[in-house]
Amino acid sequence: MAKITVIGSSSMDLVVTSSKRPKAGETVLGESFKTVPGGKGANQAVAAARLGAEVHMIGCIGDDHYGKEILANLQSNGVNTSYMKVVKGESGTAHIVLAEEDNSIIVVQGANARLTPSVIEKAEEVISQSQMVLIQQEIPKETVGFVGSVCKKHSVPLMLNPAPARKVKDELMEAASYITPNEHEASILFDGAEIEESLRNLPNKLFLTEGKKGVRYFDGNKMVVVPAYPVDIVDTTGAGDTFNAAFAVGVSEGMDLLNSLRFANRAASISVTAFGAQGGMPTRREVDTLMKRYSL
Structure with a gap:
């Protein structure tokens, strides 16, 4: 069983669906509104747990109603929450518009801004015992950099999902074993x-996710494109998080890069067929069944 630690944000997603995305200054009528657990860190933790990994989540939640729901959701999905810190104040929220087969998101950090290096220091032992650490950028940048130094110290592979996009220091780029931006994030990075x-x-470190086109990387000799699996899209929220979690699980279990990426693409393809960032995240059995049934 893969041992994975996810360090990052957890939030409550406030999701509006609409047939049209409003322009600046425009008001449109939405079709529905729902609240569902999310946050890139929590999403990746849930996805990895559903795929069979032993997962520890390190993060911060508020002492509000949303925080209680976020914690309960992680636990119900089999994620170890021993290193989740409850802080005074509001939990993080993400305000999501689903329209035209894509999503637009505004993130309010809330308690996620309190995920400081001191929180990471208290969890250094579990980090040192991990086969992979996943991290994103919905938390303070100094914490992301500190995690890179801790992983380097203990020779633990680090997967950096640089979302939301922002520049990072060279030391973090060097510490990361795998970097997984989309096209927009790569242009900033x-x-x-x-x-x-x-x-x-x-080579074999930077993996560009290109949505329906799949994933592209350089293997040291040639460019490799790992195609995506075509599906009927319901909600793309969380697809990238599912991809990162599945990629981490595959690598941690000893799959080679190509098969890890195929596994990740298949998991991500399933995730977009249901509503909510975590709603469509597949179980290991679902992914394995489809991997056997269909081959590219």
Whole structure:
């Protein structure tokens, strides 16, 4: 069983569905509104747990009603919450518009802004025993950098999902074993450099996720594209988190890169067929069944 630690945000998603995305200054009528647990960190933790990993989640929640719901949801999905810190104040929220087969998201950090290096220090033992650490950027940048140094100290592979997009220090880029931006995030991460050049400079380390096109990386000799699996899309929220979690599980279980990416693409394809960031995240049996049934 893969031992994975996820460090990052947890929030409550406030989701509006609409047939049209409003322009600046425009009001449109929505079709529905729901609240569902989310946050990139919590999403990745739940996805990895459903795929059979032993998962510890490190993060901060508020002492409000949302915080209680977030914690209960993690626990009900088999995630170890021993290192989740409850702080005074509001939990994080994400305000999501689903329209035109895509999503737009505004994140309010709330308690996630309190995930400081001191919280990480208290969890250093479990980090040191992990086969993979996953981290994102909905938490303070100094914490993300500190996690990189802790992983480097203990020789633990780190998967950096640089979302939301922002520049990171060279030390963090060096500490990360796997970096998984989408096209927008890559343009910010590498100052608008040609993506092919960036891929060639980071062979088997930089993995560009391109939505329906799949995932692209440089294996040291050639560019490799791992195609996505076509499905009928209901909600793309959480697809990237599912991909990262599944990629981490695959690598931690000893799959080679190509098969880890195929596994991740298949898990992500299933995740978009149901509502909510976590609503469509598949179990291991679902992914394995479809991997056996269909081959690219």
